[in-house]
Amino acid sequence: MTGPPLVGVDLDAALDRAVALAGRGPARDRNPRVGCLLLAPDGSIVAEGHHGGVGTPHAEATALAAAGPSARGTTAVVTLEPCSHHGRTPPCAEALVAAGVAQVVYAVADPTHAGGGAALLEAAGVGVREHRHTASERLVADWARAAALGRPHVTWKVASTLDGRVAAADGTSRWITSPQARAEAHRVRTQVAAVVVGTGTALADDPSLTARDHRDRLLPDQPLRVVVGHRDLPASSRLAGPDAGDATTTEGEVLHLRTHDPVQVLAALRERGVHSVLLEGGPTLAAAFWRAGLVDELLVHLAPALLGAGPGAVPDLGIGTIADAARLELVEVDRLGPDLQLRLRPIPPEELH
Known part of the structure; x- marks a missing residue:
């Protein structure tokens, strides 16, 4: 999956920041630690968010709430593919579409039943890009492995x-x-x-x-x-x-x-x-x-x-x-x-x- 090119944006640096945000979440939690940035077209940060644990808003929702109307036209940079399912919180992919986010870049595909957010975003006309990032992969490695094992x-x-x-x-x-x-x-x-x-x-x-x-x-x-x-x-x-x-x-x-x-x-x-x-x-x-x-x-x-x-x-x-x-x-x-x-x-x- 690809999206339009991002001019002047260092995705690795942006994801490094998102990983640092994710680290503010609990080290032990049923959900993975996730960080999100909303970037303006010039690459400046509009808003940030991280997931605070089970039952709390996901990283994308937190960033969108902080941005308000300024989220429209931004690029969301997320450590993990936005979720597509209704659980304790609404699907992040739908929230990104509703907020008018123009593009989503994520580092790790969600291997669980919550995956599929990328396809939902693309179907809604949002540009989607997967950008491999080692620190983001390490961040969720144990969670992904445990999810596969049950x-x-x-x-x-x-x-x-x-x-x-x-x-x-x-x-x-x-x-x-x-x-x-x-x-x-x-x-x-x-x-x-x-x-x-x-x-x-x-x-x-x-x-x-x-x-x-x-x-x-x-x-x-x-x-x-x-x-x-x-x-x-x-x-x-x-x-x-x-x-x-x-x-x-x-x-x-x-x-x-x-x-x-x-x-x-x-x-x-x-x-x-x-x-x-x-x-x-x-x-x-x-x-x-x-x-x-x-x-x-x-x-x-x-x-x-x-x-x-x-x-x-x-x-x-x-x-x-x-x-x-x-x-x-x-x-x-x-x-x-x-x-x-x-x-x-x-x-x-x-x-x-």
Whole structure:
């Protein structure tokens, strides 16, 4: 789809601004973060808007309200294709047409049932252009992936020795991996919406699950910290929180979900606007998600060390014969100091034949 040329307008710069606006919206929300600019023919900004979360006006509606009659003849630059469906708010595509917007430039096509706004706009005589923009794609990547899955995307993270041990025979486990690998693990926590452990890990290790820098300072982006299981945690635990609710501490939110069902866990997290989950718990939690077919990716930090004994990194997955072995696709390999980081994708059985 193409529209008339925009003279003297830097679309990448405009979309950079729209992404910055979108960042004002909630980091965890059922809806994606979206930013919108309305540009005059000379490229100057007439109005701006961003989506503030479920139930609030969309970015386009916010910008149109700010512009009023000045919206007529403008170009709307939006990070995500305007929606075309009636939900809690009216369709943005219809609002843009009604306001007399001359052209719409969007960076990412809407992959959900709300898509189709571009076609609606074109049918109404509005010029439409799709302009690829990396930052806009990153902005909605987790949301789009979760929308396709119908649940949050799940990554199972493992840190182990070369022989697959996560601790020595005496139970000691600090530190299996290098400072570089641990720094990357903290960075990964800033890239997901929630980090999940079971009550067993919470009781045994009392982890904070926060994202910190090399000086042990909290990083700006913190995940929702989630404990799964029925057992109570002591009040002194760093992950102690009220039943079926969340607690906000100086280190971010904590949620205790009193269930052992991975499907219920992901449904509860999706309701809270979580689109990506990092499993950092022990073998019981990992096995439950794996057996339920709810692991989309593995992130393995492999240290060049041997223990020969001690707890294994991988739980009993119910595999009894080599023919049933879980096969993985090696997607990416990176070196983290002396360690390796392997990113892998489970290969569905139908892809093996």
